[in-house]
Amino acid sequence: MSPLTIVVTAFAVALVVMSGTFMGGAVIVAVPVAIVLVAAVAFFDLMRKRNNARTIQSHQPDEDVEFTERDRRTLVSE
DSSP states (O other): OOHHHHHHHHHHHHHHHHHHHHTSTHHHHHHHHHHHHHHHHHHHHHHHHHHHHHHHHHTSOOOOOOOOHHHHHHHOOO
8 A cells, every 4th residue: 555545544544533532423524534535545546556557558569579480370270
């Protein structure tokens, strides 16, 4: 997990614990806020991973492979 994910998750857990401690209207506020924060962090983490995957694919060579006659005979499906 990235450090940002850990911090936001800890903040969300702290909100839920605080709301349980005070037993007031904080539960109504803390739980949706915690859910929104976790969803936002998951979204940004997914975007970061998607960009990393795109970066890795861009480093692959686009060379055409030259097959010999022997290769062509073995690649033909019969």
